[in-house]
Amino acid sequence: MQPPVRSIDARAFWADPYPTLAAMRAETPVVRVPELGGAILLTKRADIHREEKRVEVFSSRQPNGLMTRLMGENLMRRDGEAHLSERRALFPALSPRTVREVWLPLFQARTAAILDALAPQGQADLVRDYAMPVSAEALKLITGLTNMAAPEMDRVSQGMIDGCANYGGDAGVEARCHDCTASIDRHIDAAMPGLMAAPDHSALSVMHEAGLGMDRLRANVKLIISGGQNEPRDAIAGAAWAVLTHPEVREAATTGALGWDAVFAEYARWMSPIGMSPREVARLDAVNGVEVRPGERVFLMFGSGNRDEDAFSDPDHFDPWRDGSAAIPFGAGPHFCAGAAASKALIAEVALPMLFERLPGLRLAGDAPFGGWAFRGPLRVPVAWGP
Template identity: 50%
Template sequence: MSSAAIQDIDLKEFMSDPYPTLKYFRKNSPIAYVPQLNATLFSKHQDIFICEKNVEIFSSVQPDGLMTKLMGQNMMRKDGDAHIKERKAIFPTVSPKTVKNFWKNHFVEKTNKIIKNIGKKSELEIVSEFSTQVSAEALKLITGLSGMTWMEMDRVSQGMIDGCSNYIGDPAVAKNCEDCTRSIDLHIDAQLKDPNLHDNPSLLSSQLDAGLSMETIKANIKLAISGGQNEPRDAIAGTIGTLLNNDSQLKMIKSGSKSWLQAFEEYARWMSPIGMSPRRIAKDFNYREVYLYENDMIFFMFGSANRDEEI
């Protein structure tokens, strides 16, 4: 373990709402070892900004990490040339130009259809009846898994997220995660038989065109699903819910003085869709008089950095 100051946490309380604890850390212990997580947490924006780029020390490669064990070694768990190769392979799918000229119209079409189906409702549960489906339908397009239902897309995403954050080793959570990854593998195998597979620049077709191995392709699609469903789902619903509870902010958007994009960006800062990024210390290192030792686990707390009072 690192030489950082030891800070104990109430794990249940932290999982429910980490922000009060992280606020305390920023003020009193910006780099802290948390025994309950067996990791050293970085909570200040400047420290994270400096260290996350130093991949020779703060490595994404985590062969013993939960994500790698449960989903395979995807591009987010690789550094240097290996990461760049796979990033280039998916660029035809996720480039700003492709999103603007190809995906946007499909997203709008799917969303309008969902809105039409719920338009006559007098009441609406935003997460389950709207944002979950909007996010899942978009993800079906991006991944190329058109044969998967939007309900199954949401299920497997949540199952993998739960599995990758299962630091207490709950066997039921691990078993469910394995079932979810198995479902994704089966849907990919089925999609490979689709004669129209290469009609659009999906993650599946782009990686096949780039000649990546099937093991790598499946790992990267699981990566896209693990974060690409719950994060947009929660950001869409959260932005809507927050605006409905803050009428003055909503009026600014309706009047045109502020944009929907500004609302989304502020919500994503306030309630970070990606709250944390784990890294492994590749070799012994001293940062600001804190000794970090090879194979120590580091958590860069993005959610905390986005609330840093010094920014």
């Protein structure tokens, strides 16, 4: 059976994909969407969890895909030993031990400095004024691009994300993406002499020490930036908004009755900052009787799987006390997010607890609209604090 075809309102899907995804899960769980470049969407959690691991069918290699064309062939676009070898080269920068012993104290120091500057102001946009610099300062350390300003880190990340989701072929979006990747290359060129002279735990340094060539370093650092800036930024601001709109969660988290790790885990399930991962069909196969053919593009819809009624009770409800073990916010197969440990430490051990500790009386001061489906987060979160 060929995949059923279902049209969507692209603007409405960007504004809030969840009603459409719920209808797909119920009626057409494996479905082709013309407005998303004709991609086939897998929307059920069980299907995503199973098929993501079948890389011989659903290949990460996409020589003509947007990410490869715009950013280079990074480790996320490789399978098997080619993927594992580059993942091993990067591991020393992102291992749980490195995160705990090297990055966590630096995350805390950088975040404290941001809060010191912010506290006297009494009001802010949590996205722009807090989550963005917190995420960017952490990413500067991890990548080794300490020569890049935080706003530029945010800009180039957004430019690449927009480029990789540019399935409509907007020429302006593509041009901005090229400008952003060129900026990253310039910063890499400027940083490398210092890192070669004094190696450290950064991604650039450990990959160079492992013998990866400059093309591999460039492609993988661009991947780290595209996945390591906007998603933590959006999760920090979005999870803070979720806590501020659920008084019972705020009371429990700020008194220690509920761990901030549970708050972050549930937010990542509920709002899925990374909502999708693309694959390319490598051979003729089928998913639940629906045929997929070589060369077809498939989207693993993590955001849909994380709200699957068959896996979670009342999935549209934010509930940090639930059993969220079935959630797949970081993926489930060999491409499980390499930066998961760093992301959890930054958000759950630093950004969220320090925010609520250091800004007493923190409260919302306006609407907080959300947007996106491939990557989703708040566009702004206006807040005030103090008496």
